[in-house]
Amino acid sequence: MINTLFLPELxxxxxxxxxxxxxxxxxxxxPARTAExxxxxxxxxxxxxxxxxxxxxxxxxxxxxxxxxxxxxIEGEDRSEVAELLxxxxxxxxxxxxxxxxxxxxxxxxxxLPLHERRxxxxxxxxxxxxxxxxxxxxxxxxxxSLSVRDALAELTRVAEHLETIxxxxxxxxxxxxxxxxxxxxxxxxxxxxxQKLADVMDTDLVxxxxxxHRDEVTSRVAKYDLSAIPxxxxxxxxxxxxxxxxxxxxxxxxxxxxxxxxxxVAPLDEGYLQTGLVELWWKRGVWLTILFVTAMFTxxxxxxxxxxxxxxxxxxxxxxxxxxxxxNSGNQSATLIITALAAGNVRLRDWKLILWRELRVGLMLxxxxxxxxxxxxxxxxxxEKGTSDQTLWPLVIPITxxxxxxxxxxxGSLLPLLFKRLGLDPSLMSNPFxxxxxxxxxxxxxxxxxxxxxxxxx
Amino acid sequence: MINTLFLPELxxxxxxxxxxxxxxxxxxxxPARTAExxxxxxxxxxxxxxxxxxxxxxxxxxxxxxxxxxxxxIEGEDRSEVAELLxxxxxxxxxxxxxxxxxxxxxxxxxxLPLHERRxxxxxxxxxxxxxxxxxxxxxxxxxxSLSVRDALAELTRVAEHLETIxxxxxxxxxxxxxxxxxxxxxxxxxxxxxQKLADVMDTDLVxxxxxxHRDEVTSRVAKYDLSAIPxxxxxxxxxxxxxxxxxxxxxxxxxxxxxxxxxxVAPLDEGYLQTGLVELWWKRGVWLTILFVTAMFTxxxxxxxxxxxxxxxxxxxxxxxxxxxxxNSGNQSATLIITALAAGNVRLRDWKLILWRELRVGLMLxxxxxxxxxxxxxxxxxxEKGTSDQTLWPLVIPITxxxxxxxxxxxGSLLPLLFKRLGLDPSLMSNPFxxxxxxxxxxxxxxxxxxxxxxxxx
Numbered sequence: 001m002i003n004t005l006f007l008p009e010l011x012x013x014x015x016x017x018x019x020x021x022x023x024x025x026x027x028x029x030x031p032a033r034t035a036e037x038x039x040x041x042x043x044x045x046x047x048x049x050x051x052x053x054x055x056x057x058x059x060x061x062x063x064x065x066x067x068x069x070x071x072x073x074i075e076g077e078d079r080s081e082v083a084e085l086l087x088x089x090x091x092x093x094x095x096x097x098x099x100x101x102x103x104x105x106x107x108x109x110x111x112x113l114p115l116h117e118r119r120x121x122x123x124x125x126x127x128x129x130x131x132x133x134x135x136x137x138x139x140x141x142x143x144x145x146s147l148s149v150r151d152a153l154a155e156l157t158r159v160a161e162h163l164e165t166i167x168x169x170x171x172x173x174x175x176x177x178x179x180x181x182x183x184x185x186x187x188x189x190x191x192x193x194x195x196q197k198l199a200d201v202m203d204t205d206l207v208x209x210x211x212x213x214h215r216d217e218v219t220s221r222v223a224k225y226d227l228s229a230i231p232x233x234x235x236x237x238x239x240x241x242x243x244x245x246x247x248x249x250x251x252x253x254x255x256x257x258x259x260x261x262x263x264x265x266v267a268p269l270d271e272g273y274l275q276t277g278l279v280e281l282w283w284k285r286g287v288w289l290t291i292l293f294v295t296a297m298f299t300x301x302x303x304x305x306x307x308x309x310x311x312x313x314x315x316x317x318x319x320x321x322x323x324x325x326x327x328x329n330s331g332n333q334s335a336t337l338i339i340t341a342l343a344a345g346n347v348r349l350r351d352w353k354l355i356l357w358r359e360l361r362v363g364l365m366l367x368x369x370x371x372x373x374x375x376x377x378x379x380x381x382x383x384x385e386k387g388t389s390d391q392t393l394w395p396l397v398i399p400i401t402x403x404x405x406x407x408x409x410x411x412x413g414s415l416l417p418l419l420f421k422r423l424g425l426d427p428s429l430m431s432n433p434f435x436x437x438x439x440x441x442x443x444x445x446x447x448x449x450x451x452x453x454x455x456x457x458x459x
Numbered sequence: 460m461i462n463t464l465f466l467p468e469l470x471x472x473x474x475x476x477x478x479x480x481x482x483x484x485x486x487x488x489x490p491a492r493t494a495e496x497x498x499x500x501x502x503x504x505x506x507x508x509x510x511x512x513x514x515x516x517x518x519x520x521x522x523x524x525x526x527x528x529x530x531x532x533i534e535g536e537d538r539s540e541v542a543e544l545l546x547x548x549x550x551x552x553x554x555x556x557x558x559x560x561x562x563x564x565x566x567x568x569x570x571x572l573p574l575h576e577r578r579x580x581x582x583x584x585x586x587x588x589x590x591x592x593x594x595x596x597x598x599x600x601x602x603x604x605s606l607s608v609r610d611a612l613a614e615l616t617r618v619a620e621h622l623e624t625i626x627x628x629x630x631x632x633x634x635x636x637x638x639x640x641x642x643x644x645x646x647x648x649x650x651x652x653x654x655q656k657l658a659d660v661m662d663t664d665l666v667x668x669x670x671x672x673h674r675d676e677v678t679s680r681v682a683k684y685d686l687s688a689i690p691x692x693x694x695x696x697x698x699x700x701x702x703x704x705x706x707x708x709x710x711x712x713x714x715x716x717x718x719x720x721x722x723x724x725v726a727p728l729d730e731g732y733l734q735t736g737l738v739e740l741w742w743k744r745g746v747w748l749t750i751l752f753v754t755a756m757f758t759x760x761x762x763x764x765x766x767x768x769x770x771x772x773x774x775x776x777x778x779x780x781x782x783x784x785x786x787x788n789s790g791n792q793s794a795t796l797i798i799t800a801l802a803a804g805n806v807r808l809r810d811w812k813l814i815l816w817r818e819l820r821v822g823l824m825l826x827x828x829x830x831x832x833x834x835x836x837x838x839x840x841x842x843x844e845k846g847t848s849d850q851t852l853w854p855l856v857i858p859i860t861x862x863x864x865x866x867x868x869x870x871x872g873s874l875l876p877l878l879f880k881r882l883g884l885d886p887s888l889m890s891n892p893f894x895x896x897x898x899x900x901x902x903x904x905x906x907x908x909x910x911x912x913x914x915x916x917x918x
Contacts, residue, residue: 030664032684153647160648167626167643167687184626184643188612189619205489223712225491226705228626228687245704246685252708253682256715257799263719264795264891265788272805273796278817282824285792289865292788293829296781297836303777304840311773318762320779321899322755328787329724329751329892333744336723337732340716346731358737365741370752377756381763406748432723432891433788440780 007040014048026053026061035064043072051081059088068275070097075105083112090164092137092247095124129270132218133211135251136232136241141169143198145179149187150194156187167228170239171202178231178239180204208233211240215251222248262426263339265292265433288433295437302441306448313455315382316397316447322377323401323447326370327409327439334359334413335431342417342427352418356411363410370406371399393454401443401450408446409439466499473507485512485520494523502531510540518547527734529556534564542571549623551596551706554583588729591677592670594710595691595700600628602657604638608646609653615646626687629698630661637690637698639663667692670699674710681707721885722798724751724892747892754896761900765907772914774841775856775906781836782860782906785829786868786898793818793872794890801876801886811877815870822869829865830858852913860902860909867905868898 006025013021026034026049038046038061046069050058062070062085074082074097086094086109098106098121110118120138127133141163143152152169160166169187171180180202182190190201208231209218222230222243230248232241258268265288269276276284303310303320310316338355341347347355378398413435417427465484472480485493485508497505497520505528509517521529521544533541533556545553545568557565557580569577579597586592600622602611611628619625628646630639639661641649649660667690668677681689681702689707691700717727724747728735735743762769762779769775797814800806806814837857872894876886 028664030666030684032666033664153650156647157650160644163644165626165644165687166647167624184647185619185622185624188615188625188643191612191616205487205492207489207491223705223708225489228624228704245687245708246682249682249704249708249711252711253715253803256712256718257803259715260719260722260795260799263722264791266792266796269796272803273800274805274810274813274817278820278824281817281821285789285821286825286828289785289788289792289825290828290832293781293785293832296784297840299780299784300777300836300840303780304774307773307777310776311770314766314770315763317769317776317779318759318766320776321758321762321783321903322752324780324783325755325758325892325895325899326748326752328895329748330744332723332892333725333748336719337725337728340719341732344712344716344731347733351733354733358733358740361737362740362744365737366745366748369745369749373749373752377759381756381759433784433791436784436787440784444780 004040006037010038010041010049011045014045019052022049022052025049026057031057031060032064034061039066043069043076047073047077055084055088059085063089063093067097067100071100074101074109079105079108080112083109087113087117090137091120091124091139091241092135092243095121095134098125099129127211130215131211132209132213132215132232132243133241135215135218135243135247136211137164137244138241139163140229140231140239140242141166142172142176142239143169145171145173145197145199145202147198148194149190149196149198149201152182152187152198153191153194165229165242165244168231168242169198170231170242171198172239176238178206178208178233178237181206181231206231208237209243210235216255218243219248219251219255223252259339259343259428262428263336263432265289292433292437296440299437299440299444302444302448306444309448309452313451316451318381319378319398319401320444320447322374323398323405324440324443326402327405327443328436329409330363330366330406331409331413331435331439332432334363334410335417335435338414338417339428339431342421349418349422352415355414355418359410359414360407363407364403366410367403367406371403374398374402397451397454400454401447404446404450405439405443408442409435412438412442463499465496469497469500469508470504473504478511481508481511484508485516490516490519491523493520498525502528502535506532506536514543514547518544522548522552526556526559530559533560533568538564538567539571542568546572546576549596550579550583550598550700551594551702554580554593557584558588586670589674590670591668591672591674591691591702592700594674594677594702594706595670596623596703597700598622599688599690599698599701600625601631601635601698602628604630604632604656604658604661606657607653608649608655608657608660611641611646611657612650612653624688624701624703627690627701628657629690629701630657631698635697637665637667637692637696640665640690665690667696668702669694675714677702678707678710678714682711718798718802718887721887722795722891724748751892751896755899758896758899758903761903761907765903768907768911772910775910777840778837778857778860779903779906781833782857782864783899783902785861786864786902787895788868789822789825789865790868790872790894790898791891793822793869794876794894797873797876798887798890801880808877808881811874814873814877818869818873819866822866823862825869826862826865830862833857833861856910856913859913860906863905863909864898864902867901868894871897871901 038049050061139162143155156166166184169182170178171182173179182198182202186201190196207221207225209221211232211234228245229242231239232243234240261268267284375395378395382394416435417431420429421427497508509520598621602614615625625643628641629637630641632638641657641661645660649655666680666684668680670691670693677689687704688701690698691702693699720727726743834854837854841853875894876890879888880886
């Protein structure tokens with residue numbers, strides 16, 4: 001819901017050009033809330049309000065706007081004002097933004113930026129999306145190993161204002177090679193002996209990523225070592241930036257979203273759902289949907305082979321969907337459980353025998369319950385049906401089939417992600433519809449086999 | 460994979476009781492790596508190695524062990540040694556651990572802990588799982604608002620060693636009411652005027668959670684305000700702890716796992732997959748599986764109504780699985796896209812018309828492709844089939860059905876999560892199998908209606 005609480009007043013202040021009140025509005029609240037209260041305004045109105053905040057605050061509020069609004073402001077407002085704002089934004093956010101701004105606008109803005117910032121932008125834009133380099137900010141607390149603790153603090157006092165975080169202070173040699181790290185906690189503790197060199201208090205067993213590493217590498221390393229920021233180095237182990245906790249949390253969420261989309265057989269979207277074009281959406285869904293459609297043809301061929309049997313006992317047809325969906329749902333559950341367990345590190349490839357044995361038993365337990373229900377259902381639904389066989393064994397067909405199909409679904413669903421992983425593929429890759437496709441064929445074959453065995457023609 | 464690099468040497472050192480080398484092993488690496496190298500050892504051997512580290516390091520390495528190993532050590536090793544370790548662990552980790560330790564062992568250990576720690580444990584255990592209170596640590600940087608910046612730094616120097624982080628310093632009044640927050644960056648910057656009071660440099664527009672708030676509230680607020688830690692207060696707004704970035708990242712991952720499980724129709728597991736008992740697994744999957752089985756009965760009843768038609772054109776039967784799975788997969792994709800978009804905040808309830816219109820068009824585009832494929836398939840598979848109607852319209856049945864079913868699947872799949880959300884339910888709740896169940900029935904009804912319209916008996 002858009003927060004409309006302040007909208008009329010804001011518009012009134014704008015109409016009256018009430019500088020004092022507009023300034024008061026910008027400074028009174030947490031920047032995130034200020035941004036929230038402006039959601040109902042147009043990008044032009046938003047910028048007109050923001051003009052009354054000083055640069056640092058303007059920047060903070062701007063960063064809390066939605067992506068579309070940020071782009072609209074950059075593309076639509078006065079180029080020199082926008083350039084002033086951009087020059088001050090954290091380097092990583094700036095690059096992300098400019099990536100989506102119309103190229104001709106970027107060309108107009110770039111020359112208005114200070115030389116240093118301009119070079120920075122061109123350098124960071126060179127990193128591919130989803131690499132550590134594209135996630136990092138270049139502004140980090142970086143101090144020389146020869147400084148004393150006292151001088152380090154003095155230096156920090158001077159530069160801290162321009163940094164995103166000083167949670168970790170990175171210690172470098174004269175060629176900016178990363179040598180060690182000092183947490184702000186450690187630095188403050190070390191103040192009791194202010195003449196120690198940074199080299200003496202720093203931690204040298206470093207955890208870092210290369211700028212070319214994939215985003216997944218960043219999130220798994222940060223989570224494993226419980227870091228709040230991770231340094232990024234180039235191939236010569238020179239410190240070139242850091243990735244901070246907020247970008248890591250965003251990345252973890254992004255990964256979860258992409259996994260969920262892959263599980264459902266959608267190639268991960270680059271943008272939000274509403275921002276993705278129809279043709280892209282069609283393509284990213286269509287590829288897998290088509291592959292699955294083709295695999296479903298095998299199910300059709302399998303059924304075709306039993307056409308004669310099915311025409312003998314026509315009541316068998318009505319249970320086809322019931323049996324297929326039971327197997328599919330059971331497989332779906334198992335696949336998701338194994339995929340999430342693999343992602344969380346709870347399960348490894350070598351556990352496959354254990355998993356097989358568990359799923360076999362759980363599958364039988366689940367199938368058992370459904371078989372009992374199936375017995376009741378087939379009694380009711382087959383009443384008054386005709387077929388060319390002795391009717392005493394009829395009610396057993398559905399329960400036995402359901403028991404076997406649910407168990408096979410559970411086993412298939414659990415083994416498929418493990419197989420994908422063994423083959424070096426992403427376990428979450430379209431496993432859900434793929435499991436469904438396999439368990440569909442299995443379901444049909446099992447169903448027809450059980451029927452043929454139990455329903456011998458009386459003739 | 461277990462890292463076996465050091466295992467033989469470690470075992471040899473243990474056999475020789477080589478104190479110097481064991482101590483060297485404990486201190487040489489990052490605690491996370493030390494823990495990794497010990498993965499191949501038994502819990503007894505692990506503890507025998509750890510004995511050679513001093514308490515602070517022992518604690519750090521211990522925290523990187525897997526949960527099962529931690530529990531085995533607490534339950535199996537000397538009670539007083541374990542109590543010494545536990546007394547030093549961060550309060551939140553300690554409570555999580557003791558939650559899973561056998562109750563009689565906890566009863567034996569508790570009296571060995573210092574009174575203050577014992578009270579702390581009993582207090583934290585009172586918070587329900589998945590509340591902010593159960594995630595927080597009580598050790599946070601908390602200073603009085605009347606301190607000067609200089610004195611604040613001196614005080615921090617004294618206590619920082621015992622804290623998990625000093626990224627934020629929380630400013631409280633004499634009754635420990637939370638009044639403001641100072642980032643370590645801000646404090647360091649303020650050192651240029653060391654006589655300012657904390658009250659003058661602190662930020663008073665605070666973002667915090669109540670101890671009783673749900674975990675989701677914590678993660679969404681931390682992500683929204685880009686925090687690296689969030690303070691936890693009681694009902695009187697007294698500061699009682701903080702939740703740090705590492706616990707937030709864990710919680711975000713946990714949420715993603717639970718969402719994925721709910722999407723697949725599994726009630727979220729409390730433990731890892733392999734740690735969950737068979738009966739619990741059976742129950743958590745069985746409930747939804749049974750409900751879905753019962754809803755699938757409607758599909759069976761729907762099919763029953765068309766039994767006579769199906770016996771007239773028996774080739775229709777073999778396409779039932781193909782058509783059902785196309786609708787199910789399409790619905791599955793849409794549901795997942797909308798659920799992930801809702802979770803990421805890209806889509807809101809009021810966008811429902813926009814979503815409906817998009818899905819209608821994408822559904823037709825996807826259905827169009829599959830319809831063309833379906834035309835080819837039905838030509839091939841119906842060759843030589845017999846039926847009681849003019850054969851010219853036969854090849855059109857499958858394409859038209861597929862087009863309609865895929866479109867209906869996309870629309871149903873996208874609207875169902877929105878409906879769940881509107882009803883105040885979790886949008887991810889079993890949406891996947893539920894969408895499949897609805898689209899199954901729709902598929903059958905559409906298929907039979909199209910067949911009846913196109914295949915008029917010749918008699």
